[in-house]
């Protein structure tokens with residue numbers, strides 16, 4: 514009997530599922546179920562003619578009562594196995610910025626739908642959320658394909674689908690109950706599990722060495738990712754990519770000198786933990802070293818902000834998703 518059969522408990526063997534309410538984390542977003550507490554924010558975002566003009570079911574104007582009805586209805590559909598809608602929450606400020614979901618009303622192949630508040634267009638959030646959702650649909654839930662029909666004027670949405678690897682797959686007559694009941698002949702796009710696997714398998718592995726610098730008061734130094742970089746504003750451990758010919762230790766000593774202006778001896782690095790995290794465009798392998806001795810005062814040399822944080826304050830900091838499991842391990846060292 515294998516360990517899996519012997520346990521009989523599911524546990525880590527059963528993939529988290531959006532159908533059961535598990536959230537999905539991407540680099541900058543948390544894709545999570547909506548609750549009735551989201552109704553005011555949802556109404557604020559969706560009560561915008563520019564946002565809803567290409568959607569089939571969102572009326573204009575759109576009120577808080579509409580949002581409450583939508584959230585309750587979607588929860589019932591999820592419990593009935595008909596579809597799941599996820600709110601897109603930005604990790605940096607925990608603001609809801611839009612919605613993305615699937616419906617199984619047709620032949621059982623998930624149909625995709627999404628929209629973003631206007632203030633969040635053009636920043637790659639739709640692509641990021643869609644990549645994360647597709648990975649869940651194929652890698653965790655075992656669907657064989659997913660499709661979407663897009664209003665012919667909605668070029669932004671078509672671009673998002675194409676960036677994630679969807680390809681044109683004919684036309685679809687879209688009923689638009691909230692747009693006067695018209696039927697719109699719309700381009701249809703699809704992505705198969707096989708195409709997604711090929712695409713996903715080609716992503717690079719990135720080796721990054723990172724440091725938990727711990728001071729005499731048991732605080733750890735966190736750095737904010739500078740504006741203009743990926744995941745900007747999130748708090749991370751100082752460090753960086755291991756370059757060709759370097760060991761992780763050499764890379765970290767170099768990075769700490771460049772980023773913080775401090776001098777660390779390789780013998781002062783204590784391997785503490787590692788993150789192995791599947792971002793949608795690369796796989797991150799990141800050893801984390803505890804460091805209690807260094808020369809010099811850390812300075813922000815690359816436009817980042819620095820902050821010494823106590824164990825109790827770490828969990829509240831918005832971090833890249835790869836770092837979240839490291840926080841619990843780090844607390845043992847502080």
Ligand SMILES: Nc1nc2c([nH]c(=O)n2[C@@H]2O[C@H](COP(=O)(O)OP(=O)(O)OP(=O)(O)O)[C@@H](O)[C@H]2O)c(=O)[nH]1
Nearest residue numbers: 721723742743744749750751752753754797833835836
């Ligand atoms: N240094 C560091 N990088 C992290 C952490 N967590 C995490 O996901 N990363 C990711 O690992 C990569 C670090 O590479 P880097 O620090 O040399 O690269 P970079 O800022 O120039 O990033 P970029 O190439 O994404 O703009 C980034 O993609 C970053 O998002 C962390 O705690 N520390």
